[in-house]
Amino acid sequence: MPILQVDDLSISFRTREGRIEAVKNASFTLDKGQTLGIVGESGSGKSVLCYSLLGLLPMPPASIDSGKVMFDDKDLLKASKQSVRHIRGNRISMIFQDPMTSLNPYLTIGTQLVESLTIHKGMNKQSARRRAIQSMDEVGIANPEKRINSYPHELSGGMKQRVMIAMALLTEPEILIADEPTTALDVTIQAQILRLIKQLQHEHKVGLIFISHDLGVIAGIADEVLVMEKGDIVEAGPVEDIFYQTRHPYTKKLLASIPNTSKPGKYRYKRDNTSSPLLKLQEVKTYFHKSHSFLQSRSEEIKAVDNVSLEIYPGETLGLVGESGSGKSTIGRSIIKLVDIHEGKVIFKEQDILSTGHYQFDRLRHEIQMIFQDPYSSLNPRMTVFDTLAEAISLRNKQNNKNITPEVIQLMEDVGLNANQIRKYPHEFSGGQRQRIAIARALALRPRLIIADEPVSALDVTIQAQILDLLLTLVKKYQLTMIFISHDLSVVRYISDRVAVMQSGKIVETGETEALFSSPQHDYTRSLIRAIPIPDPEQERLRQAATTIT
Amino acid sequence: MFRFVLVRLLQAIPVLLIVISITFMLVRAAPGGPFDSEKNAPPEVIQKLNERYHLNDSLITQLSDYISNALQGDLGPSFRYPGRSVTEIIFTGLPVTLELGLYATCFAIVIGLLTGLIASYRPNSWQDYSAMTFAMTGICLPSFVLGPLLILIFSIWLEWLPVSGWNQFNGDKILPSITLGAAYAAYISRLTRGGMLEILSQDFIRTARAKGLSETRVILKHGLKGGLLPVVTFLGPAFAGLLSGSFIIETIFQIPGIGRLYVQAAFNRDYTMIMGTTIFFATLIVVFNLISDIIAAMLNPRITYKGKN
Numbered sequence: 001m002p003i004l005q006v007d008d009l010s011i012s013f014r015t016r017e018g019r020i021e022a023v024k025n026a027s028f029t030l031d032k033g034q035t036l037g038i039v040g041e042s043g044s045g046k047s048v049l050c051y052s053l054l055g056l057l058p059m060p061p062a063s064i065d066s067g068k069v070m071f072d073d074k075d076l077l078k079a080s081k082q083s084v085r086h087i088r089g090n091r092i093s094m095i096f097q098d099p100m101t102s103l104n105p106y107l108t109i110g111t112q113l114v115e116s117l118t119i120h121k122g123m124n125k126q127s128a129r130r131r132a133i134q135s136m137d138e139v140g141i142a143n144p145e146k147r148i149n150s151y152p153h154e155l156s157g158g159m160k161q162r163v164m165i166a167m168a169l170l171t172e173p174e175i176l177i178a179d180e181p182t183t184a185l186d187v188t189i190q191a192q193i194l195r196l197i198k199q200l201q202h203e204h205k206v207g208l209i210f211i212s213h214d215l216g217v218i219a220g221i222a223d224e225v226l227v228m229e230k231g232d233i234v235e236a237g238p239v240e241d242i243f244y245q246t247r248h249p250y251t252k253k254l255l256a257s258i259p260n261t262s263k264p265g266k267y268r269y270k271r272d273n274t275s276s277p278l279l280k281l282q283e284v285k286t287y288f289h290k291s292h293s294f295l296q297s298r299s300e301e302i303k304a305v306d307n308v309s310l311e312i313y314p315g316e317t318l319g320l321v322g323e324s325g326s327g328k329s330t331i332g333r334s335i336i337k338l339v340d341i342h343e344g345k346v347i348f349k350e351q352d353i354l355s356t357g358h359y360q361f362d363r364l365r366h367e368i369q370m371i372f373q374d375p376y377s378s379l380n381p382r383m384t385v386f387d388t389l390a391e392a393i394s395l396r397n398k399q400n401n402k403n404i405t406p407e408v409i410q411l412m413e414d415v416g417l418n419a420n421q422i423r424k425y426p427h428e429f430s431g432g433q434r435q436r437i438a439i440a441r442a443l444a445l446r447p448r449l450i451i452a453d454e455p456v457s458a459l460d461v462t463i464q465a466q467i468l469d470l471l472l473t474l475v476k477k478y479q480l481t482m483i484f485i486s487h488d489l490s491v492v493r494y495i496s497d498r499v500a501v502m503q504s505g506k507i508v509e510t511g512e513t514e515a516l517f518s519s520p521q522h523d524y525t526r527s528l529i530r531a532i533p534i535p536d537p538e539q540e541r542l543r544q545a546a547t548t549i550t
Numbered sequence: 551m552f553r554f555v556l557v558r559l560l561q562a563i564p565v566l567l568i569v570i571s572i573t574f575m576l577v578r579a580a581p582g583g584p585f586d587s588e589k590n591a592p593p594e595v596i597q598k599l600n601e602r603y604h605l606n607d608s609l610i611t612q613l614s615d616y617i618s619n620a621l622q623g624d625l626g627p628s629f630r631y632p633g634r635s636v637t638e639i640i641f642t643g644l645p646v647t648l649e650l651g652l653y654a655t656c657f658a659i660v661i662g663l664l665t666g667l668i669a670s671y672r673p674n675s676w677q678d679y680s681a682m683t684f685a686m687t688g689i690c691l692p693s694f695v696l697g698p699l700l701i702l703i704f705s706i707w708l709e710w711l712p713v714s715g716w717n718q719f720n721g722d723k724i725l726p727s728i729t730l731g732a733a734y735a736a737y738i739s740r741l742t743r744g745g746m747l748e749i750l751s752q753d754f755i756r757t758a759r760a761k762g763l764s765e766t767r768v769i770l771k772h773g774l775k776g777g778l779l780p781v782v783t784f785l786g787p788a789f790a791g792l793l794s795g796s797f798i799i800e801t802i803f804q805i806p807g808i809g810r811l812y813v814q815a816a817f818n819r820d821y822t823m824i825m826g827t828t829i830f831f832a833t834l835i836v837v838f839n840l841i842s843d844i845i846a847a848m849l850n851p852r853i854t855y856k857g858k859n
Contacts, residue, residue, distance in 0.1 A: 056759055089762030096760075101753035105852055106775040115771070116761050151851040167761070 002029035003174055003207050004053075009067030011045075011052050014060060022048040024231045026067070028224075030175065035201065035208040037222025037239065039215060039254070041460035044228040046211050050177050052077075054092060055084045071175075090120035093168035097180040099160035103152040109136075109163055110148040113170060120171050135166045139196060157324075158189035162196070169200060175207045182217065186323035186487065191531040191547065194221060213461065215258060216533030219243060220540040227251045239537045257465035258535050259494035276350070277311040278481050279335070279449060284308045284344035286327075286334045304330040306505035307344075312449070317475060317482040319496030319513070321489055321528070327505040328485045332451045335483075336368050337361065348449070366396055369442035373454035375434035379426040385412070385437055386422040392444035411440040414477075416470060432463035436470065443474065450475075450482045456491060468495055489532050493517055501525045555840065562836040569832045570620070570825070574613050577824050584629035584819045603629065620829065626822035630815070636826035640808055646716060647800070647807035651792040653723060654731035658788070661735040663781070666742025670777075671769070673747060681739060688736025693795075697729040697802040714804040726803040730796055734788050741784055746777035779846055786842025790835040 011023040023045045030036050040046045051057045053069055053076065069076040071092070076084055096102040104112055110132060117128035129148070136144035139162040152160055161181060168176055178197065182190040198221060201208045212218050218225060218239070225242040227235040227250065235248040246252050286305035304327045312318050322328045333339045335346055337353065346353040348364060356364065372378040379388060389408045409419040415436040426434055435455060442450055452471070456464040472495060475482055486492050492499055493513055500510040501524065509522040520526045530547050534540045585591065585599050600606050604615065619626060625636035665681040672678055691699075704725060705713045712719035716726075749755065750773055758772040797809030804810075808827055815823035 054760060056756065085762045085764065087762070089760055094757075094760040096753060096757060098753060102757045104754040104758065104772050104776075106850065107772070115763065115767075119767075120762060153852045164757075 002031050003071065004030040005068075005070040006053070007068040007070070009049070009052065009069065010065040011048055011057070011062060012065055013062050021231050022062070023052070026233050028226060028233070028236065030207045030209060032174070032207055033201070033205040035210055035221055035223045037218040037225045038209065038211045038228060039213065039218050039225060040228035041213060041254075041462065043230070045231040046228050047179055049228075050094075050179060050209060050211060053177065054088045054094065055081070056088075056094075086120070089116055090171045091173050092175040092177065093171065093173040095161075095164050095168050095176065095178040095181045098184045099157055099164050100152075100184065102164060103160055105152050107151075108148070109150050109152065109155070113148070113163070113167055116167060116170050132166070132170065135170050136163070139163075139166045139169075139200070140192075141166070157185055158193065161185060161189075161193050165193075165196065165200070169204060169206070172204065173206060175209065176201065177209045177211075179211045180213065181210075183213070187489065187531045188323065188527055190217075190533075194533075195544070197221070214533065215243075215254060215461075215535035216540065219535050219537045220533050220544055227254070243535070243537050253462055255535065257461040259465070259468065259490040275314055277347075278314045278349065279310075279312040280345075280347040281308055281310040281331070281335070282345040282347065284331070284334060284346065285342045286330050286339055287342050303327075303505045305334060305341075308505075308507055310500060310507065310510075312481055312483065314448070314481050315479055316497045317484055317495060319492035319499040320483055320485045320502060321487065321492045321499060322502030323487060323528075325504070326502040328487075328502045329453050331502075332370065332453050332483060332485050335451060336365060336370060366445045367448045369445055369447040369450055371435075371438050371442050371450065371452040371455045373457050375431055375438050375458065376426075378438060379434060379441075381426055384423050384425055385417075385429075385440075388437065388441055389422075389444050392441050396445050407444075411444055414443065414474065415440045416466075430463075431459055432467060435459065435463075435467055439467075439470065439474070443478065446478075448481060450480050451485070452482060453485045454487065455484075457486065457488065464491070471495065489517075489528060501528065555844070558840050558843070562833075562840075565836060566829065566832055567617070570617060570829060571613060573825055573828045574616065575609070577819075577821050578609065580819070582819050584821055586819070603627075616825065625826035625829070628820055628823050630818045630820045630823065636822050639811060639823065640826055640830055643806060643808035643811050646805060647793055647796055647809060650716075650723070650726055650730060650796055650799070650805065650807060651789060653727035654734070654792050654796075655785075655789055657727055657731035658734035658738055658792075659785075661731075662738025663742055663778075665735075666739040666781075667746065667769075669739070669743040670746035670750065673743075678743075682743070685736040685739040688732045688739075691732070693729050693733065693798050694802065696732055697725070697799060700725050700729055701802075714802075716803070716805040716807075722803075726799050726805060729802075730792060730799045734792060737784065737788070738781055741780045742778065745780045746773060749773045749777040752776075775849055779849055782849060783842050783846045786838035786840070786845075787835060790831070790838040793834055794831040 006029070007027050009023060009026045010021065013020045013022055026049055028036065038046045038049070048057065048062070052062075052064065055076065064077055067077065071087065074083070076087070079087075103109075110129065113132035113136070114125060114128040117123045117131055118125065121128075123131065133144045133148055136147060141147055141159060141162055147155070147159075152163075155163065164181075181197065182193050185193060194217065197208070197210075200206070208221075210218070210221055222239045225235075225237065225239050226233050227242065227248065229250045235242060235246075235251050242251060243255070246255060284305055285303070285307055288302045288304055306327070308327075308331060310318075310331075320328045320331065330339060334341050335348075335353070341354060348368065351360075351364065353361065353364060383391070386405075386408055389411055390404050393404050393407050408422055412419045412422060417433060417436055417440070421429075426437065429437065435458075438455075455471070456467050459467060468491065471482070471484075474480065484492065484495055496513050498510065499513050499516050500507050501516075501522065502508070503524045509516065509520065509525045511521075516525065517529060520529055530543070534543055583600075583605070584603075585596050604612060607615070616626065623637065625640075628634050628636050628639055631639060665684060669678040669681040701713055704711045710721075711725055712722040715722040717723075746769075750769070755768060755772060758768045763771070794809075796805075796807060797813050799805070800807045800809035801813055808830070811823065812827045814820075815827065
């Protein structure tokens with residue numbers, strides 16, 4: 001007997017461009033204690049589907065066109081607002097993606113936890129508070145009596161997600177909906193949170209609907225899986241069937257897009273022993289000051305990059321990997337002087353970048369180009385693609401303005417964009433296309449060195465795979481040297497020749513990619529690698545079993 | 551926190567010094583002097599008066615004398631009201647202006663919050679549009695138009711309220727308070743709407759709804775605190791502005807507050823009186839800005855001041 005039954009559910013949105021069908025004829029069931037994974041890329045309708053179960057969609061613009069959501073012999077779609085509200089947050093709870101923004105910054109953790117109990121269970125404040133402390137303890141928050149008075153900004157990201165989980169489970173719900181609950185977290189924190197969700201679900205016998213774009217995470221947690229594409233459930237079945245007997249071409253494409261970490265890649269690049277490094281960092285230190293105040297002479301120093309030395313040889317791709325706050329992005333920015341370096345030397349083509357004058361540095365800077373994470377905000381929205389690329393080309397080539405158009409077209413072709421799109425503005429392109437434009441912009445200056453700062457992190461897996469392959473092709477074609485900064489070890493393993501692992505401002509380990517991944521020397525590297533979910537149910541279960549023991 | 555207040559107070563010193571110097575120079579650059587309107591005064595008498603009030607000294611000496619006296623709380627004697635000091639005159643007008651400002655602020659807050667909340671609860675509905683039309687009208691109508699307009703409607707046509715006065719007739723405080731508060735009510739209304747719409751689109755409001763809270767609780771408990779931050783930061787300068795901006799209303803409605811004294815002082819070239827009121831208003835603005843910053847900080851736990859922790 002399923003606790004939740006969804007029949008033929010269709011949801012559409014009215015927009016200025018017309019009606020968009022977000023979910024088409026979705027049907028599925030959820031049993032007690034079962035985990036249903038919903039996989040899909042952005043825009044597939046997976047979040048809309050789940051919000052509709054709880055009546056959380058703004059209507060209008062959304063409208064439910066057909067279908068039933070049966071819970072406890074009641075159709076949630078037809079029930080009164082009052083009765084849905086009594087179920088929501090009480091018998092069906094939800095955890096959201098970003099714990100940073102999902103908790104109210106103006107109220108203490110305690111206030112936010114207690115109100116669920118006072119409202120749904122009619123408890124008084126004292127006993128609700130005791131229960132809240134107990135559940136904070138249950139989700140592994142140390143010192144809950146003290147923490148309960150904290151404001152969200154005083155907790156780390158992982159802690160906040162623990163609070164969200166505590167909040168969701170406080171009322172002993174029958175169903176828990178988790179919408180990408182670990183996507184915003186670092187990989188080691190993700191592993192902890194996943195383990196916690198799994199354990200609590202087991203203890204409380206909750207039916208879990210787990211939404212994710214990450215097939216590795218789904219492989220580890222789900223019993224049943226729905227694959228969604230553009231509003232359709234294209235494939236549904238037990239997790240093993242989805243992964244081992246894939247039927248639908250879209251699911252196959254998703255699986256093929258995952259950068260394969262278990263198979264060793266080909267080592268493409270051979271370093272020429274006679275060549276000297278293109279870029280050399282010598283004991284670089286970049287510190288930030290936490291506060292500035294003219295009355296306060298001493299302020300707290302944050303060592304974002306702490307004594308880092310690194311050499312990058314012409315033609316190689318160096319992966320710089322680490323968790324948030326490890327200083328990997330700051331290194332990239334320090335190299336092109338976007339942030340000031342305190343101490344140390346950055347030597348590019350045998351010249352010390354820090355001691356060169358402005359004019360000289362501007363010319364050197366042409367040879368070092370950056371690609372940023374967010375293609376939405378790093379392109380100027382008021383410039384057409386042509387303007388963006390032409391500006392970069394004219395920087396390099398100030399005299400000759402006639403040949404700009406053919407050059408722009410050449411660049412567009414290089415990055416796989418159609419040349420007849422050059423008059424369009426960034427918002428007319430998709431995320432992947434925008435990242436292609438950003439790459440073209442970097443290439444326009446004919447750089448020697450490319451610093452790519454999380455260039456695929458904002459993209460869906462299938463798009464991510466395309467961009468990674470494009471980068472590999474371009475590196476080969478133009479003999480580029482690249483520093484590839486990422487938090488995602490699978491991606492780094494796929495693209496890099498050599499990898500440097502960072503932790504709290506220091507490089508803890510460097511090595512050739514396969515050597516580093518197959519026999520990591522440093523404890524931190526080992527824990528990072530162990531934390532990666534494997535997109536294969538059996539191997540993922542083995543990995544989880546192995547990590548819980550250690 | 552203490553350090554923050556201290557820093558802000560120290561920052562106020564150069565601000566006030568600059569205000570004093572500029573007003574001092576401007577007042578003296580204006581043609582005419584304080585005793586020019588005395589009829590048939592023999593030149594010797596004017597000369598004596600100028601000497602008595604040190605008006606023959608160099609400007610720099612006058613300025614530095616004035617500043618050092620002002621630092622000791624002495625704003626000098628009034629040129630037009632012999633025998634009374636500026637401080638004394640300001641403090642007789644102050645209670646009236648304060649009372650007027652207080653009523654106007656209450657009117658502005660109540661009306662502004664109410665209309666703003668209604669507008670933000672149903673954006674782009676007819677309630678929203680009518681509230682925002684009201685707000686735009688309030689911002690566009692200057693008080694010297696609104697005041698006479700209200701007098702015309704409520705005093706002359708409907709004969710509900712007195713035309714002018716203060717503490718003389720029943721209800722004579724209503725029209726000036728509304729006239730003074732209207733523009734601020736309009737600003738508060740727009741700020742409330744904007745702030746609430748911003749907050750209500752945040753993720754944590756979605757969390758609050760997902761917890762099954764009633765819409766009233768979502769708005770009042772989870773939305774209001776953050777949504778009103780822009781309003782609170784506006785209130786400090788607004789209150790100071792209400793006090794110092796009351797001179798038009800005080801003139802229209804014949805109210806014996808500082809505002810009217812200020813206008814008269816300017817016409818009379820009463821140098822010390824102009825200086826005194828200007829300094830007083832400048833100080834008010836600085837102080838109320840500081841107070842509203844402190845309140846905003848208390849509402850927002852993410853702002854911490856050096857010295858705390």
